[in-house]
Amino acid sequence: MTQDAQDAVGDYKYGFHDPESATIRFDKGLSEQVVRDISKLKEEPEWMTELRVKAYHHFMQREMPTWGNCDSLAGIDFENVTYFLRSSDKTENDWEDVPDDIKRTFDRLGIPEAEQKWLGGVTAQYESEAVYHSIREDLEEQGVLFLDMDSGLKEHPEIVKKYFGSVIPHTDNKFSALNTAVWSGGSFIYVPKGVHVEMPVQAYFRINAKNMGQFERTLIIADEGSSIHYVEGCTAPTYSTDSLHSAVVELIAMEGAKIRYSTVQNWSANVYNLVTKRGVAYKNATVEWVDGNIGSKLTMKYPAVLLKGEGAHAEVISVAYAGEGQHQDAGAKVHHLAPNTTSSILSKSISKNGGRSSYRGMLQVTPKASGCRSKVVCDALMLDEDSRSDTYPTMEIGNPTADLEHEASVSKVSGDQLFYLMSRGHSEEEAMGMIVNGFFEPFTRELPMEYAVELNRLLELEMEGSIG
Amino acid sequence: MLLRVENLHVSVGDTPIIQGINLEIKRGEIHAVMGRNGAGKSTLANVVMGHPAYEVTSGSIYYKGQNIADMEVFERARAGMFLSFQYPAAIPGVQVGTFLRKSVASVRGDAPSPRAFRQELNEAMKQLDMDKSFLSRYVNDGFSGGEKKRLEILQMLLLQPDLALLDETDSGLDIDALRIVAEGINAVSQTTGCLIITHYQRLLDLVKPDVVHVLIDGKIVQSGGPELAIKLEEEGYDWVDALV
Numbered sequence: 001m002t003q004d005a006q007d008a009v010g011d012y013k014y015g016f017h018d019p020e021s022a023t024i025r026f027d028k029g030l031s032e033q034v035v036r037d038i039s040k041l042k043e044e045p046e047w048m049t050e051l052r053v054k055a056y057h058h059f060m061q062r063e064m065p066t067w068g069n070c071d072s073l074a075g076i077d078f079e080n081v082t083y084f085l086r087s088s089d090k091t092e093n094d095w096e097d098v099p100d101d102i103k104r105t106f107d108r109l110g111i112p113e114a115e116q117k118w119l120g121g122v123t124a125q126y127e128s129e130a131v132y133h134s135i136r137e138d139l140e141e142q143g144v145l146f147l148d149m150d151s152g153l154k155e156h157p158e159i160v161k162k163y164f165g166s167v168i169p170h171t172d173n174k175f176s177a178l179n180t181a182v183w184s185g186g187s188f189i190y191v192p193k194g195v196h197v198e199m200p201v202q203a204y205f206r207i208n209a210k211n212m213g214q215f216e217r218t219l220i221i222a223d224e225g226s227s228i229h230y231v232e233g234c235t236a237p238t239y240s241t242d243s244l245h246s247a248v249v250e251l252i253a254m255e256g257a258k259i260r261y262s263t264v265q266n267w268s269a270n271v272y273n274l275v276t277k278r279g280v281a282y283k284n285a286t287v288e289w290v291d292g293n294i295g296s297k298l299t300m301k302y303p304a305v306l307l308k309g310e311g312a313h314a315e316v317i318s319v320a321y322a323g324e325g326q327h328q329d330a331g332a333k334v335h336h337l338a339p340n341t342t343s344s345i346l347s348k349s350i351s352k353n354g355g356r357s358s359y360r361g362m363l364q365v366t367p368k369a370s371g372c373r374s375k376v377v378c379d380a381l382m383l384d385e386d387s388r389s390d391t392y393p394t395m396e397i398g399n400p401t402a403d404l405e406h407e408a409s410v411s412k413v414s415g416d417q418l419f420y421l422m423s424r425g426h427s428e429e430e431a432m433g434m435i436v437n438g439f440f441e442p443f444t445r446e447l448p449m450e451y452a453v454e455l456n457r458l459l460e461l462e463m464e465g466s467i468g
Numbered sequence: 469m470l471l472r473v474e475n476l477h478v479s480v481g482d483t484p485i486i487q488g489i490n491l492e493i494k495r496g497e498i499h500a501v502m503g504r505n506g507a508g509k510s511t512l513a514n515v516v517m518g519h520p521a522y523e524v525t526s527g528s529i530y531y532k533g534q535n536i537a538d539m540e541v542f543e544r545a546r547a548g549m550f551l552s553f554q555y556p557a558a559i560p561g562v563q564v565g566t567f568l569r570k571s572v573a574s575v576r577g578d579a580p581s582p583r584a585f586r587q588e589l590n591e592a593m594k595q596l597d598m599d600k601s602f603l604s605r606y607v608n609d610g611f612s613g614g615e616k617k618r619l620e621i622l623q624m625l626l627l628q629p630d631l632a633l634l635d636e637t638d639s640g641l642d643i644d645a646l647r648i649v650a651e652g653i654n655a656v657s658q659t660t661g662c663l664i665i666t667h668y669q670r671l672l673d674l675v676k677p678d679v680v681h682v683l684i685d686g687k688i689v690q691s692g693g694p695e696l697a698i699k700l701e702e703e704g705y706d707w708v709d710a711l712v
Contacts, residue, residue: 415521420557422541423517423550424567424623425574430542434570438561438606 029079032056035181038084042150042184045157048164055170055180062174065300068329068360072298076272081244083182083215144197144228145190149217152188159190163221167250167278167306175274179215179248186216186247191226191257200229200262200448218249222257222285229260231448233292243270243297251279253287255309260288264451266458267296269325275301283309283338290446291318292455293328302360304333307341307369314343319443322355322387323462331360331392336372336402347378348443350436351387352462359408360392367398375405381439382412383432433460469533470495470631470661471516476527478508478515478686484525485511487686493661495630498653500664500672502700503683509665510554512683513633516663517551518544531631546575548630552620552637554665558608564619565589565603568626575627592625595655597648613640621652632656634664638671650674669701682708 035056039049064073139146145156153160170180191197222228245267253259259279267273273296279287289303305314320328334343349357359378380389391408413435421431437444437456444452471493478486485508493499501509515522516529518541528535536544559567568589573579580588593600596618608616617637624632634653638646653662653675664675672680672694680696681688682705689711690696700708 414557416555416557417559419519419541420553421559423545423553424571424627425542425545426571427540427542430570430574434562434567435559438559441561441606 028082030056030059030081030083030182034083038182038184041084042153044153045161047161048153051165051170052181052183055177056182058170059174059177059181062177064174068300068358069298069327072327073272073300076244078244081214084184138199139197139201142195142197143192144195145188146201147188149186149188149219150184152219156188156190159221160188160219163219163250163252164217165250167252167280168248168276173276175246176248176276179217179246179276183215183217183248186218186249187220187230187232188218189220189228189230191220191222191228193223194225195223196226197228200231214245216247218247219252220250220259220261221252222254222259224254225256226254227258229262231262231451233263233265243272245271245273245275245296247275247277249275249277251277251287253279253281253285253312255283256285257282258286258288260290261303262290262447262451264292264294264447264455265296266294267299269295269297269323271296273299273301275299277301278304278306278333279314280306280308281312281314281341284311285309286313286315288315289318289332290443291316291330292443292447293318293320293330294458295321295323296326296328298327298329300329302331302333302362304335304362305343306335306337307343308337310338310340312338312341314341316343316345316347317443317446318347319440320347320349320357321459321462322349322351322357324353324355326355328355328357329360330358331362331378333362334364334374335362336365336369336374339369340371341369342372343374345374345376345378346442347376348381348440349379349389350381350383350439351389352383354384354386354388356388356390358390358392362394362396363404364396365399365402365404369399370401372399372401373403377407379408379439380410381436382410383436429464430460433463436463469493470531471663472530473512473516474528474530476512476515476529477525478511479523479525480511480521485522485686486515488527489683489686489688491681491688493631493663495661496658497679498657498662498664498675498677500666500677500680500697501683502666502680502697504705507683508686509683510635511686513551513635513663513665516631516633517541517549542574545627546577548575550624550627550629550632552617552624552632552634554635554637554639556608556616556620558606558611560606560609562607563604564607567607568603568623571623572626588626592622595625595648596622596652598622614642614645617641617649618645621649624656625652628656629660631661632663634662634666636665636667638666638668646671647674669697672697684708684712687712 032053035052036049039052147155165180168176170177220230251259251261277289281287287305291303293299293301303316307314314334316332318330318332320330322328328349331347332345334345345361347359349359351357357380361376363374363376365372378391382389389410393406413432417435418428418431421434422428426434436459444455469492473489473491476486476489477484489512501512503509511522515524518539569585572585598618608619617640620637637649641649650671677694680692680694682690689708
C-alpha cells in the first residue's frame with residue numbers, strides 16, 4: 001500500500017465521524033429502544049425519531065407477506081440481525097474472512113485490490129474519495145444537492161420532511177416499515193428546476209462505504225424540467241456477513257422531469273434482498289428503472305411507478321439471474337392514474353443449476369386514465385432441466401380505451417445455437433456465455449460502459465461454473 | 469492428406485444415414501458432393517464437424533493424419549475446420565462484429581490487434597460487398613437467406629480454415645450473391661481443402677471442382693471430374709440409380 005493510500009485510510013477512520021462514537025455497534029435484535037438509540041446517535045429531529053418508532057411498531061405487528069416465496073421468507077431470523085453499525089466498524093472486518101470464491105471472482109473481474117477489500121466490507125474505498133468529492137463539486141455548481149441520506153436530513157430537513165415516506169409510507173409493507181425504523185445511509189439528491197445533470201451520477205456506492213448499509217434509504221427529487229441518471233451498485237459480488245438487506249428508494253419526478261435509476265446488484269448467496277422501490281411521475285415526467293439482480297438467497301423487488309400526471313411515462317427494464325439455491329422474485333409495477341400515460345416493461349430472467357426466477361408484475365389503469373398505452377414483455381431463459389421460471393402478471397384495467405400489449409416467452413438454449421458457436425472455436429461454456437450475454441443485451445446496453453463490461457464478464461464466469 | 473474418411477457409417481437415433489463412405493481430400497482440392505434430398509450430404513458435413521446428434525457407428529475420420537473421434541466441435545474448429553451452415557442459428561443480442569472478433573481470437577488462439585482486425589474485416593466485407601451496418605446487427609437474427617450465407621462466407625474468409633465444409637451455401641442466393649460467394653470460395657481454395665455440398669451446377673460453373681461425388685442412400689456411388697456434375701444437371705439422377 002502506498003503512503004498516500006495509508007494516509008487516506010487514516011483520514012477516513014479518524015476524520016469522518018465523531019471520534020467518541022466511531023466504534024458503536026448495537027447488539028443483535030430489535031426493540032423500540034434500539035430504534036430510539038439509532039435516532040439519538042444520529043442527532044435526528046424529533047419528527048424522524050417518532051416516525052421511526054411508529055414504523056417500528058407497525059413492523060412488529062405487520063404480518064409477513066403471504067405471497068412470494070413464503071417458505072424462504074420464514075427463514076429470516078429478525079433477532080439475529082444487527083440493525084445498526086457505524087461504518088467505521090466495517091473497516092475492522094478481516095480480509096481473511098471473505099470467502100475464497102468471492103476473492104477469486106474479484107480477481108477474475110480484474111477489480112483492483114483496494115476496491116476488492118472495500119467490496120469485501122473490509123475497508124472504505126479510500127482511493128476514490130477524491131473522485132467522489134470532485135463529482136460533488138461539479139454538481140454543487142449546478143445547485144444539485146447530493147448527500148448521503150443522514151447528511152441530507154441534517155442539512156436539508158425541510159426537503160426531507162416533505163418527501164421522506166411520501167411515495168413509500170412505512171405502512172406500505174413489512175419491510176418498508178422495518179427500513180423506516182432502522183434506516184441508515186443511502187443517497188439524498190435534489191435537482192433544481194431545469195437543471196440537466198449530464199453525466200450519470202454513479203460510483204457512489206462503490207466509493208463510500210458509509211452508504212453501504214443494509215437498510216439504506218434513498219430519496220431523489222427532480223424538480224420541474226430537470227433530469228438525472230443515478231447509478232447504484234456493482235456487478236462484483238457484494239460480500240455481506242449480515243443476511244438481511246432491505247432498502248427503500250423513493251423517486252419524485254416533477255412536471256417534465258426525468259429520472260433514470262440504474263442498479264446492478266450481486267449479493268452473496270446468504271442474503272435476503274427485500275427492497276421497495278417506487279417513483280412518482282407528474283405531468284409529462286418520466287421515471288425509468290434499470291434494475292439488475294444477481295445473487296442473493298431470495299430477492300423480492302418490484303420497481304414501481306405511479307403515473308400521476310397526464311402524459312407521464314414509465315420504463316422498467318430488469319434482468320434477474322438465479323443460480324443454485326437462489327430465487328429471484330422480481331418484476332415491475334406500473335399504475336396509470338392519469339390520462340394519456342404510457343409505460344413499457346421489459347423483464348428478462350435466466351435460471352441455472354436449479355435456480356428459480358419469477359416475474360411478478362402489476363399493471364393498473366384507473367377508470368379516469370383514458371388513452372393509456374402499455375407494453376409488457378417478459379422473457380425467461382432456462383439453462384437446464386432443473387431450473388424453474390414462473391410468471392405472475394396481474395392486470396387491473398379500469399378504462400376501456402387502454403391500449404395494452406403483453407408478450408411472454410420461455411426458452412431454452414438450443415442445441416443448434418451451441419453447435420453453431422462451438423463450430424466457430426468457442427467451448428461450450430464460452431458459447432453459453434455468449435448466448436446469455438446476448439439474452440441480457442437489451443438491459444446491458446442501457447448501462448454505463450464499465451458496468452456493461454463487468455456484467456458480461458461476470459456472466460461468462462458464471463457459465464464457466466468457476467464461481468459459487 | 470488433409471481429410472480421410474474411411475468406411476464411415478453414421479446414424480441419427482436408430483436410423484442409419486451414412487452407410488460406408490470413403491473419401492480423401494487434399495489441401496487445395498475442391499470436392500463437390502451431389503445427390504437428392506435425404507441422401508446424407510448434410511450429415512456428412514455435420515459429422516465431420518462433430519455435430520453431437522450424429523453418431524459414428526463404425527469407420528473413422530482422420531484429419532491431418534489424426535483420428536478425430538474424440539475431438540470436440542470447438543477443438544476441430546481450432547484445428548482449422550470450418551462448416552458453412554445450410555441453416556445458421558440466430559444468436560439474438562450478440563452483435564456480428566463482436567462475434568467475429570471473438571471467433572477469430574478463439575480459432576487463432578490469440579486476439580489480433582483491434583486495428584489489424586478492423587482492416588482485415590473491412591477488406592473481407594468489401595470483397596463480399598457487405599455493408600458495415602452488418603456489424604452492429606445480431607448474428608443471423610432477422611437475416612434474409614442471402615445475408616446469412618454471406619455472413620458464413622465472411623467468417624470463412626476471416627477464419628482461414630484448412631478444411632472448409634460448405635453445406636448448400638449456394639441455395640437461396642440470387643445470381644449476383646452467388647457470384648460473390650463463389651469468389652469468396654475461390655479466394656481461399658488455393659490453400660484450403662473444400663467439400664462443397666450442392667444441388668446445382670450453377671455454383672460449380674463458378675467454382676471448379678476437382679472431384680464430383682454422387683451420393684445415394686448414404687453411399688458414394690460414383691466419383692468423377694466436373695463433367696459428372698454437368699451430366700447430373702442435364703440428365704438428373706435416374707441413370708445413377710441404375711448404379712446402386
